[in-house]
Amino acid sequence: MAFQDWMKQANLIGGEWVGADSGETIDVTNPVDGSVIGTIPKGGKAETERAISAATEAFPGFRDMSLMDRCNLLWRLHDALMDNQKELAELLTVEMGKPMAESMGEIAIGAQYVRWFAEEARRAKGEIVPAGVNGRRILVTKHAIGVVGMITPWNFPSSMLARKVAPALAMGCTVVAKPATATPYSGLAWGALCEEAGYPKGVMNVVTGSAKDISKAMMESFAVRKITFTGSTEVGKELMRGAADTVKKVSMELGGNAPFVVFDDADIDKAIDGAMVSKFRNAGQTCVCANRIYVQAGIHDAFVAKLKARTEAMKVGDGREDGVEQGPMIDMDAVEKVEDFVADAKAKGGEIVTGGDRHEKGGTFFQPTIITGATQDMKFAHEEIFGPIAPVFKFETEEEAIRLANDTVYGLACYAYTSDLGRAFRLNEGLQYGMIGINSGLITTVEAPFGGVKESGLGKEGGSQGLEDYVETKYVCIDGI
Numbered sequence: 001m002a003f004q005d006w007m008k009q010a011n012l013i014g015g016e017w018v019g020a021d022s023g024e025t026i027d028v029t030n031p032v033d034g035s036v037i038g039t040i041p042k043g044g045k046a047e048t049e050r051a052i053s054a055a056t057e058a059f060p061g062f063r064d065m066s067l068m069d070r071c072n073l074l075w076r077l078h079d080a081l082m083d084n085q086k087e088l089a090e091l092l093t094v095e096m097g098k099p100m101a102e103s104m105g106e107i108a109i110g111a112q113y114v115r116w117f118a119e120e121a122r123r124a125k126g127e128i129v130p131a132g133v134n135g136r137r138i139l140v141t142k143h144a145i146g147v148v149g150m151i152t153p154w155n156f157p158s159s160m161l162a163r164k165v166a167p168a169l170a171m172g173c174t175v176v177a178k179p180a181t182a183t184p185y186s187g188l189a190w191g192a193l194c195e196e197a198g199y200p201k202g203v204m205n206v207v208t209g210s211a212k213d214i215s216k217a218m219m220e221s222f223a224v225r226k227i228t229f230t231g232s233t234e235v236g237k238e239l240m241r242g243a244a245d246t247v248k249k250v251s252m253e254l255g256g257n258a259p260f261v262v263f264d265d266a267d268i269d270k271a272i273d274g275a276m277v278s279k280f281r282n283a284g285q286t287c288v289c290a291n292r293i294y295v296q297a298g299i300h301d302a303f304v305a306k307l308k309a310r311t312e313a314m315k316v317g318d319g320r321e322d323g324v325e326q327g328p329m330i331d332m333d334a335v336e337k338v339e340d341f342v343a344d345a346k347a348k349g350g351e352i353v354t355g356g357d358r359h360e361k362g363g364t365f366f367q368p369t370i371i372t373g374a375t376q377d378m379k380f381a382h383e384e385i386f387g388p389i390a391p392v393f394k395f396e397t398e399e400e401a402i403r404l405a406n407d408t409v410y411g412l413a414c415y416a417y418t419s420d421l422g423r424a425f426r427l428n429e430g431l432q433y434g435m436i437g438i439n440s441g442l443i444t445t446v447e448a449p450f451g452g453v454k455e456s457g458l459g460k461e462g463g464s465q466g467l468e469d470y471v472e473t474k475y476v477c478i479d480g481i
């Protein structure tokens with residue numbers, strides 16, 4: 001097979017691949033050169049309402065399927081992903097731009113989420129709780145929440161859907177998914193993969209088109225009992241307001257502004273490895289990317305010298321070329337946003353150690369960049385960069401580092417490098433984040449609950465906690481025993 005075989009240019013609604021009612025389409029481009037690679041339907045309210053009806057109809061049958069049958073379907077979905085890993089990865093790189101090695105990893109972690117939740121579903125246990133009075137028993141049982149609306153971003157177009165779809169299907173929920181318009185094919189491929197695995201019609205539906213119209217239809221529908229979203233904090237807040245009208249459960253994986261703190265006692269080479277992966281993975285377009293690198297004064301200059309050497313050695317180019325470590329940015333808006341961060345830092349006294357400009361490859365390529373002399377009044381101290389800019393701040397004490405690291409409305413991931421065990425515990429207790437990497441710059445894994453605090457969101461994806469978001473608990477009181 002070729003990647004084009006997975007490139008579905010239609011929506012999946014109730015088991016049928018269909019266009020928009022209007023026949024209108026949207027072009028999808030390759031960010032490497034802006035060339036059109038295909039089109040998708042410009043769906044909206046009516047198409048979404050039909051998808052919700054299909055999911056609503058499919059729900060009771062799917063919910064009541066035996067647990068083992070549901071788990072077996074997930075295993076087949078896992079195999080479909082891994083059997084087609086290379087083609088799905090190439091499709092991802094062509095529409096999104098990230099290097100093939102990262103796309104291969106993204107498909108693999110998506111498959112791991114499916115496998116993990118196939119295993120976890122068998123442990124979705126309820127409880128029998130001791131009652132306070134005689135003659136009474138208290139049972140707590142878990143039930144699939146119902147139809148789930150999913151809205152996902154362009155930066156991880158396959159794995160962001162994986163960690164929503166897998167627990168939903170594991171618990172017997174049905175799905176209406178809306179992938180990002182810039183990278184819709186990896187999302188549509190989940191429809192094709194579910195077909196291949198043998199899911200009943202209507203269990204998995206995928207609609208593309210107007211974000212506002214599709215999300216409005218989801219929000220207004222009483223049948224949609226849960227909304228799960230990954231994307232910007234701004235849109236997340238809007239969706240939370242919309243969900244209030246029908247009191248839907250919400251999960252929000254929103255923006256981050258991760259501090260990456262390196263203490264004098266750290267293993268500097270390990271810290272550099274961690275900073276490289278945390279900062280430059282996916283060209284910095286990751287919600288858990290290091291956004292602010294705080295380095296203690298004693299090792300600041302040595303750290304910057306090593307980071308510069310590694311950054312300048314990075315190969316930038318088309319993600320499909322061998323050895324490329326950084327692809328293009330998603331679009332011109334993203335490039336302009338990054339340029340604005342650089343200009344702001346320069347105007348406030350920041351020094352460009354390397355990079356700082358558009359890349360000679362043109363288009364949306366941007367140079368991997370390091371800025372030293374970063375201060376809390378620079379824009380990136382408070383906003384998500386979402387690009388290959390590494391601002392380095394200097395600090396003196398542990399207390400100062402914790403205070404600066406927490407100086408943000410975000411609270412998704414943070415990182416700290418130290419060889420002092422006591423300090424590691426103090427950091428864990430002091431840093432206001434949902435996830436912390438101690439001596440690690442790459443922490444995403446299926447076994448652990450991914451999610452933020454403060455304005456970085458609500459709910460967890462992955463881990464045993466990842467199932468809870470797709471479950472209603474019911475309390476049964478049995479009296480007169």
Ligand SMILES: NC(=O)C1=CN([C@@H]2O[C@H](COP(=O)(O)OP(=O)(O)OC[C@H]3O[C@@H](n4cnc5c(N)ncnc54)[C@H](OP(=O)(O)O)[C@@H]3O)[C@@H](O)[C@H]2O)C=CC1
Nearest residue numbers: 152153179180181211215231232235253254255287384386
């Ligand atoms: N936490 C994370 O992982 C992510 C964070 N971001 C942050 O957000 C910034 C902007 O990126 P962007 O892609 O615009 O992120 P958005 O939050 O706008 O997009 C994410 C998803 O939400 C959809 N969407 C957009 N507007 C609405 C709306 N009003 N109602 C419902 N759904 C909507 C998008 O659809 P469509 O594609 O059709 O517009 C897409 O499917 C980035 O620079 C980054 O800072 C972005 C992506 C992921």
Ligand SMILES: O=C(O)CCCC(=O)O
Nearest residue numbers: 155156230286287288444
């Ligand atoms: O950027 C995101 O929204 C999720 C990051 C997933 C990962 O760390 O692989």
